Amino acid sequence: MTDRVTMREMTNKPVLHNVRILDFTWVLAGPYASRLLADFGAEVIKVQPLVSTEDDDAFSRGYYNTWNRNKLGITLNLNMPEGIALVKKLVSISDAVMENFTPHVMSNWGLDYPELKKIRPDIIMVSMSVMGRQSYYNGYGPTVHALSGMTGLMSLNGRPVGPGFSYADLVAGLYASLSLLEALEHRRRRGRGRHIDLSEVDIMKEVLKEKEPPLAVNSVYRCKDEDRWCAITVDTEGAWRGLKRAMGNPAWAEDSEFATPDERISHKEELDRLMGAWAGERTTEELLSLLRQNGVAAGIIQDAADLACDPQLKERGFYASSGGTPFTDASPVRMGDIEMEYREAPFPGRDNAYVYGELLGLSKKEIEDLKTKGVI
Secondary structure (H helix, E strand, O other): OOOOOOHHHHOOOOOOOOOEEEEOOOOOHHHHHHHHHHHOOOEEEEEEOOOOOOOOOHHHHHHHHHHOOOOEEEEOOOOOHHHHHHHHHHHHOOOEEEEOOOOHHHHHOOOOHHHHHHHOOOOEEEEEEOOOOOOOOOOOHHHHHHHHOHHHHOEEOOEEOOOOOOHHHHHHHHHHHHHHHHHHHHHHHHOOOEEEEEEHHHHHHHHHOOOOOOOOEEEEEEOOOOOOEEEEEEOOHHHHHHHHHHOOOOHHHHOHHHOOHHHHHHOHHHHHHHHHHHHOOOOHHHHHHHHHHOOOEEEEOOOHHHHHHOHHHHHOOOOOEEOOEEOOOOOOOOOOOOOOOOOOOOOOOOOHHHHHHHHOOOOHHHHHHHHHHOOO
């Protein structure tokens, strides 16, 4: 890793402070993966085109800021030989390269793993795509949902609808960041880099392969409050007894059709009707209190307004800000006494002077010449 330091010097520094990543990722899956690493101190250098491809509206700015915080931003024209030469110089001082293009893109630039390995033999490269580097199939999260079978598992009135957001991209980002950490540890022990080839479809098939056992009580129930719901799960006989206590031990709960898990599953429709009637007579707070007091897993279905005011999230410092600008979330992981920092996502080229000047050692004149030529 770059800039190795002693254990004493590492005290209270972010765990990845001596890792540098050259980041070509875009949209969501890749930027989320590199953001996870940047949050824990990795120096992530985000490579962007000279002319921003981001839409300039409130939603797009919020989306970009959410997934690209804590990164450095440089602009670079990869359609010019000078731009490719600068990438290769940056590779020589980086620990890893991340990209989530269609598989042929990096090779078209002459920046695929065999070429990068010539520059730095122990370089680690993470490539993310829809179906892996053997396929040129391209697409986004909903494409992955469909190909992996996830869309078919989620339907409304018989019509496949999927999860409604790019869930696959977030899962793929977790896999990518974890695999890069594993590769860094492997290099530390063995001195060798590697190319990590991730298929989002493969990842989602892995996630979806396990099926939950059927449960008689595993649903949401409308409460007395207007348009408020509570999720309730009963997965053991102890939880079933707790549910009966919470409901005041109604006589119907002792009927033979509810005596065993299998019987309750066979009569699930009737059980849901009875539970729905019971839940509908109580507010969400009353219902949640009764269930939790009796050891039943339950939770209020929260909306955005609820989450913004959630006292538990506030207590844990889940919402972070920088310079008065709020972020959607902080890292959910706490690292002892290491204080997390959150910096705004870079506008294109914000860190050109640092990366090209300090890291690569280019003079001010050389940087100005590159600007004039349209390279940076």
